[in-house]
Amino acid sequence: MNIAFYESIAHIDLGTAVAIEFLGPIAVAVAGSRRAVDLLAAAAALIGVVCVAGVNIGGVSGVDGAVGVACALVAAALWAGYIVLGKRVADAGGGIEGLGVGLAAGAVVLAVPALGFDVATRPESFLGWEVWVVGLGLGLLSSVIPYALDQVVLRRIGRARFALLLALLPVTATAVGAVMLGQRPGWLEAVGIALVVAAIVVTSRDVAEAAPTGGAGG
Secondary structure, eight states: OHHHHHHHHTTSOHHHHHHHHTHHHHHHHHHTOOOHHHHHHHHHHHHHHHHHHTOOGGGGOHHHHHHHHHHHHHHHHHHHHHHHHHHHHHHTTOHHHHHHHHHHHHHHHHHHHHHHHHHHHOGGGGSSHHHHHHHHHHHIIIIIHHHHHHHHHHTTSOHHHHHHHTTHHHHHHHHHHHHHSOOOOOHHHHHHHHHHHHHHHHHHHHHHHHSOOOOTTO
8 A cells, every 4th residue: 555655656746646545545434324424524525635635637647647646546445445454453353463463464475576676776775774764764654653553543433434534634744734844734725624624523423422322231
């Protein structure tokens, strides 16, 4: 999933790749519920992500753009699969241990196709300590830590709601950029944030209203 996404942003704009990849979680959210309010919330979240991500349609033309879009669609499909499988692992009680096994197995399976070409053509690039430090940091921040937190969340909420909550990712990225980097969002980003927040609020309220209020059974 991550390899496909990284290949995507090597060919197309980051915001466009993020918006396309988010089709995966949206598909899971839609498939997890048939209520009109949930479908509307999913649509609002998708539109919001597109607004926040800053989709650059002009950056997807030509062969390079087609490759980027294809990789982003692959990442979207794999992200949807990750949510479904991640929920099963969480429900089975595997939790962090199961995640560790999965990450280790994935590293072994993908090591050759992911690194083989570069090792064969430019082995000197692996001699610098900076490459290993950056790679370790990327692995921790993009896979180990967030996926471990996902396991905690997935044990407590359903797949559909979890998928919709993922819409907060580009929103939080915008907030971090505004606070840490001084990158103030424009009106389009503000509209996107409002749509995502509204979608989360609506679904959260529905879950709260549907939750049991207690009783003799607990």
